Amino acid sequence: MGELTAVAMSGGLDSSVAAWLLSRNGRPAVGLSMLLWDRSSENSHGRCCGALDLADARRVAGQCGIRHYTFKMDREFRDRVVDPFVDDYLAGRTPIPCTDCNTWIKFDLFLERARTLGAERMATGHYARILEGADGLELHTAVDRQKDQSYYLFELDQAQLAAASFPLGDKTKDEVRELARESGLAVAEKGESMEICFVADGVREFIEEQIAERPERFAAAAVGRPSRVVDSGGQLLGEAEPYYRYTVGQRRGLGIAASERLYVLEVRADENRLTVGSERELAARGLNGERLHWIGPPPADEIEATVRIRSRHPGVLAAIRPPARRDAGPGGGLLRRHAGAGRLLDRERTLRPLPRIEISTDIRAAAELCFDLARDLDLHQRSMAHTSERAVAGRTTGLIELGEQVTWRARHFGIVHEHTSRITAFDRPRHFRDEMTRGRFKSFVHDHYFDPIECGTRMRDVLEFASPMGVVGRLVDALLLDRYLTRLLKERNQVIRRAAELESDPVGANGR
Amino acid sequence: MISAMSAAYFDNNATTQLDSRVREAMLPWLGERHGNTSSVHGFGQAASGAVERARAGVAELLDASPAEIVFCGSGTEANNAVVFSCGRSGGGPGHLVVSTLEHPSVLVAAERLEAEGIKVSRVAPGRDGCVEAQHFLDQLRPETRLVSLMLANNEVGTLQPVTEVAAGCRAQGVPVLCDAVQAVGKVEVSVRDLGVDYLTLGGHKFHGPLGAAALWIRKGAPLEPLLVGGGHERRRRASTVNVPAVVGLGKAAELAAEELADRNRHLSTLRDRFEQGLAAIDGADVHCSESPRLPNTAHLAIAGVQAESLMIRLDMAGFAVSTGSACSSGVVEPSSSLLTMGFSEEEALSSLRVSVGMLNTLEEVDGLLAALERQVAELRQTAPAS
Structure with missing residues (x-):
């Protein structure tokens, strides 16, 4: 029957659209769901794994013309996701169960079940992208930065990525919802599920319920006992709720009067103690990581990278130092395949988002034309004549395509730069992305969006970059760079606008 | 598709x-x-x-x-x-x-x-x-x-x-x-x-x-x-x-009431043909074959094969059979009857029910046997007996 692809269906909007897209491409597909947390007696509408969600998944599969099956995996889910989640809270840590679920359930046991059905690949509704790089597969952020879920997939390995497929990675949430509406999917108007799927009320309540249900599994001496709150000097400030109800960085719910806002700096499970302090004290210069996992080959030495410490964190520049050869890293054990330790040093004093430039240019021309002009290397060279920018390697002329590279050489701030970009997303005429693969910047991602408007196209440029390394980085201050890039971009956009309007309406209202 | x-x-x-x-x-x-x-x-x-x-x-x-x-x-x-x-x-x-x-x-x-x-x-x-x-x-x-x-x-x-x-x-x-x-x-x-x-x-x-x-x-x-x-x-x-x-x-x-004798004969002919055909499949074992049974029901285990995967494969190949007792959400649970008869959960999870009806034909039974043989072989290849 050809290569069968399984699509993981939760009954939500995203995985439903993923299934729809998959079923449209004409290759055999099958929808699979998991019953992870059977609380069928409780009202769990609108939550992952609820009986009604599974019914939605089944209904959508029917609309897609594919079969749908549900696997009961509640025991595995409890062992590998829920219990470690409770354990982490009881140890004073804040877990990310979605990552555990992706690593150990979805792209492991569930994938294995799919394989027994003859499926080679597992598609999901994740917003992330898998691209082929020089050293194997790479996990990339989604085109829709607001919805990006790549963070939750960080622990996947090469084999898992090879079997995974994310059809929504190059779509925006709006496009996904529009697709659902256009195709009349039953879940088109369904809301977002942002919470942890198995936690019905609050995390605190959940933890305490679990302990109460199975006291033999969770040895928690301090359940229900108030914690001691101290400042960073060890001075006792008062009492708060039990320690496992707090997470580092939390501000609310401390109930301690102080002249400035207090944040949780540290949670000590063994002493049922919280250390609190000011926002300044909260900022860290680095962290020691556990379970270090490299999707590609591990680097031999320290590397520079943009580091995110949670999904919604914009990222900071940091150096990652590989673990000193400590054999038994923390967090070892049966399930921790990629045990290890690493040290991460933050180069900034505080966690600061990456600089971002966004410019909109309205053009009286069709989106296709604007899209093509924006990827026209010849036009770009004309628009950048004042910096003597020219294409010197890769594709050097014509329209650049998905996966192609171009190396530009130009003079900025009196210094000759080479900047190599690759087209890493391409959805004509809506969007394409170029991403620096080599150059002076630490990172440089340029998204080009083309949204239809009443009288033509709104071209939207979204540029996210991390300051250049080396000599320019020291010479040029971030603000200056920001202004400089904005000006370059605006000049270039005017060239594109003029070319587009000239071509689509040579004698029109513009009057020339 | x-x-x-x-x-x-x-x-x-x-x-x-x-x-x-x-x-x-x-x-x-x-x-x-x-x-x-x-x-x-x-x-x-x-x-x-x-x-x-x-x-x-x-x-x-x-x-x-x-x-x-x-x-x-x-x-x-x-x-x-x-x-x-x-x-x-x-x-x-x-x-x-x-x-x-x-x-x-x-x-x-x-x-x-x-x-x-x-x-x-x-x-x-x-x-x-x-x-x-x-x-x-x-x-x-x-x-x-x-x-x-x-x-x-x-x-x-x-x-x-x-x-x-x-x-x-x-x-x-x-x-x-x-x-x-x-x-x-x-x-x-x-x-x-x-x-x-x-x-x-x-x-x-x-x-x-x-x-x-x-x-x-x-x-x-x-x-x-x-x-x-x-x-x-x-x-x-x-x-x-x-x-x-x-x-x-x-x-x-x-x-x-009118057709009972004919029905009984038709159902048992198909069921018996199916059960005899199972001889070609390694490790297939019919449950309760010595007991008085309905003429239309065959319940069998296939050693080392997970019935849920087999049932889904058969379905995708165009043959609807069942495993255990399906609850309303369509999730497979081990057959409660087998468990109460003293079968292990593992045995129960490798069991399949084939129940024929008046509209089934001998050709369909032969088709099912061929599909079963093929799917069991493929399953044994992808998932070696655990």
Whole structure:
């Protein structure tokens, strides 16, 4: 029957659209769901794994013309996701169960079940992208930065990525919802599920319920006992709720009067103690990581990278130092395949988002034309004549395509730069992305969006970059760079606008 | 693209396809004819006449008299009605005896009564899928209000010693419920021979429509209705009568009574052909093959093969079979019948049910065997026996 692809269906909007897209491409597909947390007696509408969600998944599969099956995996889910989640809270840590679920359930046991059905690949509704790089597969952020879920997939390995497929990675949430509406999917108007799927009320309540249900599994001496709150000097400030109800960085719910806002700096499970302090004290210069996992080959030495410490964190520049050869890293054990330790040093004093430039240019021309002009290397060279920018390697002329590279050489701030970009997303005429693969910047991602408007196209440029390394980085201050890039971009956009309007309406209202 | 419909349907213990002759009988009542059986006027009288004819058809199939038949919505409803009615009758301590093979509509109803303070004794079968009559009778107490034993098990298809159990119970004045939902239409069922007090059946298990079932109540046996609020069905089940479905049930019963011997032969020919064909598959083992069984049911394990994956592969290949008992969410659980028969969970999870119906053909059976052989081989390749 050809290569069968399984699509993981939760009954939500995203995985439903993923299934729809998959079923449209004409290759055999099958929808699979998991019953992870059977609380069928409780009202769990609108939550992952609820009986009604599974019914939605089944209904959508029917609309897609594919079969749908549900696997009961509640025991595995409890062992590998829920219990470690409770354990982490009881140890004073804040877990990310979605990552555990992706690593150990979805792209492991569930994938294995799919394989027994003859499926080679597992598609999901994740917003992330898998691209082929020089050293194997790479996990990339989604085109829709607001919805990006790549963070939750960080622990996947090469084999898992090879079997995974994310059809929504190059779509925006709006496009996904529009697709659902256009195709009349039953879940088109369904809301977002942002919470942890198995936690019905609050995390605190959940933890305490679990302990109460199975006291033999969770040895928690301090359940229900108030914690001691101290400042960073060890001075006792008062009492708060039990320690496992707090997470580092939390501000609310401390109930301690102080002249400035207090944040949780540290949670000590063994002493049922919280250390609190000011926002300044909260900022860290680095962290020691556990379970270090490299999707590609591990680097031999320290590397520079943009580091995110949670999904919604914009990222900071940091150096990652590989673990000193400590054999038994923390967090070892049966399930921790990629045990290890690493040290991460933050180069900034505080966690600061990456600089971002966004410019909109309205053009009286069709989106296709604007899209093509924006990827026209010849036009770009004309628009950048004042910096003597020219294409010197890769594709050097014509329209650049998905996966192609171009190396530009130009003079900025009196210094000759080479900047190599690759087209890493391409959805004509809506969007394409170029991403620096080599150059002076630490990172440089340029998204080009083309949204239809009443009288033509709104071209939207979204540029996210991390300051250049080396000599320019020291010479040029971030603000200056920001202004400089904005000006370059605006000049270039005017060239594109003029070319587009000239071509689509040579004698029109513009009057020339 | 996977086709939306299976090519061949081998899950007739779950439900069966409507017989075209039954559909013909129902169609007028889904079209030009209508009426409420309680109405005094001509429309009501016509509807009432059609329903009474159906009642006679069902009575004949069961060797019963029409006045003993109560139409209801499902086998579950009928079983619930009897368990609750008998379980809650009388004062003082109460007691029930049920087999662990019973359908959840009996078992869960009994659990409810247990929560109300009534004692429940449960009798398990052996690995042969049959309970022993004497074990059952040993459980009787002076305060026993009901004994429940199904005639044919829905999963493995084994027939139970209902006649012996009923005889023993009658001697002690204990009423007996016989859930005959799987048996009726496939084997001969005579309420007189069985000697029970209550018997339930469902039309869709023998090519009748969904939503029509019958409860036979021995003349003189009490029933406190489950549904109240109307005098329908001789005050034993309030609800406007579902005329088209009941007409269909009546027709299905008439046809089953006429054709029973032929049906029995057709079903057992197909089932036996299937079971003989299993010899070509390594490690295939038919459960309860030495026990008295329904002619249409084959329950088998294939060593080292997970039945859930096999069932899904067969479905994608166009053959509908079943595993264990599927709950409402469509998730596979190990067969509760096998577990209560003393099979391990692992054995239960590698078990598959193939139940043939009147519309199956020998060619389909051969097709199923070929698909089974191919899918088992592929499964053994992708997932080496664990």
